[in-house]
Amino acid sequence: xxxxxxxxxxxxxxxxxxxxxxxxxxxxxxxxxxxxxxxxxxxxxxxxxxxxxxxxxxxxxxxxxxxxxxxxxxxxxxxxxxxxxxxxxxxxxxxxxxxxxxxxxxxxxxxxxxxxxxxxxxxxxxxxxxxxxxxxxxxxxxxxxxxxxxxxxxxxxxxxxxxxxxxxxxxxxxxxxxxxxxxxxxxxxxxxxxxxxxxxxxxxxxxxxxxxxxxxxxxxxxxxxxxxxxxxxxxxxxxxxxxxxxxxxxxxxxxxxxxxxxxxxxxxxxxxxxxxxxxxxxxxxxxxxxxxxxxxxxxxxxxxxxxxxxxxxxxxxxxxxxxxxxxxxxxxxxxxxxxxxxxxxxx
Numbered sequence: 001x002x003x004x005x006x007x008x009x010x011x012x013x014x015x016x017x018x019x020x021x022x023x024x025x026x027x028x029x030x031x032x033x034x035x036x037x038x039x040x041x042x043x044x045x046x047x048x049x050x051x052x053x054x055x056x057x058x059x060x061x062x063x064x065x066x067x068x069x070x071x072x073x074x075x076x077x078x079x080x081x082x083x084x085x086x087x088x089x090x091x092x093x094x095x096x097x098x099x100x101x102x103x104x105x106x107x108x109x110x111x112x113x114x115x116x117x118x119x120x121x122x123x124x125x126x127x128x129x130x131x132x133x134x135x136x137x138x139x140x141x142x143x144x145x146x147x148x149x150x151x152x153x154x155x156x157x158x159x160x161x162x163x164x165x166x167x168x169x170x171x172x173x174x175x176x177x178x179x180x181x182x183x184x185x186x187x188x189x190x191x192x193x194x195x196x197x198x199x200x201x202x203x204x205x206x207x208x209x210x211x212x213x214x215x216x217x218x219x220x221x222x223x224x225x226x227x228x229x230x231x232x233x234x235x236x237x238x239x240x241x242x243x244x245x246x247x248x249x250x251x252x253x254x255x256x257x258x259x260x261x262x263x264x265x266x267x268x269x270x271x272x273x274x275x276x277x278x279x280x281x282x283x284x285x286x287x288x289x290x291x292x293x294x295x296x297x298x299x300x301x302x303x304x305x306x307x308x309x310x311x312x313x314x315x316x317x318x319x320x321x322x323x324x325x326x327x328x329x330x331x332x333x334x335x336x337x338x339x340x341x342x343x344x345x346x347x
Contacts, residue, residue, distance in 0.1 A: 001218060004081040004347065008210045011088045013242045016203040018092060019107040020050065020246015022099050023195060023293055031188045031274075034267045036181045045185070046192040047247040053196030054240035057285070064236055065288030066198060068225040069138050070205025071212070073112055074119040078133045082343050083118040084210050090114035090336035098324065105324045106292030110332045111202055112142060117333025121340040141289050146325060149280060149291040150299025157276035157303030164268055165307070180267035187274035192247075194281025195293045200239040202290055207235050265301065273300040295325060 028042035037045060057064055074083070091107070091114040098105040119133045168176050208228045215221040229236060265273065277297040284291045 001081065001214065004085065005210055005214045008081060008085050008088060009207055011085065011092065012203045012207050012210075013238060015088055015092050015095070015107075015111070015206075016200065016239055016242035017246035017249075018095050018099070019199050019203070020047075020243040021249035022095050022107055023199060023247075028188065031184050031270060033265055034181065034184065034270050036184045036267060036270070042188075043248050045188065046195075047244040049189045049192035050196035050200070050247050051240050051244035053193045053200065054237060056193060057197050057201070058236070061197075061285065063226070064201050064204055064229055066201035066285060066290045067204035067208060067229075067236075069142070069288050069290055070111070070115075070202050071209040071225050072135050072138045073115055073142070073205075074133055074209075075135050076213075078119045078123055079209055079213055080122060081210060081213060082340060082347060083122050084115070084206060084213075086118035086121070086336045086340035086343055087111070087114035087116075088206060089339045090117065090332050093335055093339075094328065094332045098328075103324045105328050106146070106294050107199060108142070108202055108290050108292045109146060109325070109328045111206070112139070112290075113329035113332030114336040115206070116329075117336035118340045120333065121337035142291075143329075145284065145289055145291045146295060149284065150295045150302070152283075153276050153280045153296045153299035154303035154306070156279055157272050157300035158307055160276055161269060161272040161304050161307040164272060168268070177267055180271050183271045184267055184274065187271045187278065190278035191274040191281070191293075191297065194278045194285070196240055196243055197285050198281050198291060198293055200236075200243045203239045203242070204229075204236055205290075207239070211235075265304065269304040273297065273304045276300040276303065292325075 028037075028039070028046050031037050031045075032039050032042050088111075091111045094105070094110045094114070095107055116134060116139070123133045205225075208225050211232060212223055212225070212228055215223055223231065274297070277293070277300045280296045280300070281291065281293065
């Protein structure tokens with residue numbers, strides 16, 4: 001059982017790393033497309049603030065609430081190490097597929113689909129109990145924010161852009177653009193903090209569920225998520241470190257989609273989009289709701305583009321993104337069920 005636990009922890013950190021380079025585009029796409037920083041400078045900037053989020057979550061929020069939510073997506077009776085292993089393997093697989101094709105899908109919902117799909121496969125042998133697998137009080141808010149997060153990001157970005165344009169309508173265009181290029185450093189840093197604080201905790205949730213299961217079934221020690229965090233402080237630290245290292249690796253295919261294909265972004269609009277995305281992520285972390293940073297920043301970029309005219313948004317690209325979002329959970333769940341069946345044959 002210990003070997004399986006170690007494999008899950010290693011796979012979780014690999015997923016965390018992949019999440020970093022998969023979602024690097026979210027925080028650097030606009031800053032690269034507006035030529036404020038070179039791609040290399042941008043990933044270093046974003047990675048630093050991804051890791052900085054650890055200290056903000058620990059010492060300002062004083063908890064890792066999103067990790068606690070993720071650990072409870074599935075009811076404890078249906079969590080086993082095999083379930084967690086299958087779920088994380090499915091999440092890694094779908095993340096790599098979407099990265100390869102340059103699709104900015106959600107690492108969060110990939111993980112949720114994988115976790116739930118593997119648990120449902122496990123429950124398939126328990127007649128009449130499959131409906132009890134999902135902890136709906138934790139899953140429903142996460143699911144609803146597939147739609148709410150981009151809408152909130154879109155609305156906030158739309159409002160911020162309108163306000164900025166109104167305040168700066170008499171400014172010297174050249175001076176204003178230079179100011180917004182500098183402000184983009186601040187807004188992208190804020191979004192990177194939101195990204196790290198949100199996404200690194202998801203891996204903590206999976207590792208926490210694995211260790212809590214292991215301690216109970218091996219050592220007879222019953223612990224809740226907060227006890228786990230205090231007993232294993234290296235887990236949150238390493239989770240934030242891995243996502244930062246992943247961001248350093250970039251994700252240039254998705255940068256191209258996010259920075260140029262949805263709508264053309266100026267420094268002013270980049271500031272508005274990133275600020276709106278950061279506000280949305282800070283709000284959802286406060287309420288302990290795991291959301292997709294991908295969905296959030298995509299909604300914000302659309303909100304910025306819509307202030308010019310609706311035709312400024314390339315809706316064909318956006319519709320393709322929506323399809324990827326909708327399909328992520330069921331496809332990840334299906335892949336996880338296959339992995340679970342294979343793992344049960346081997347273990």
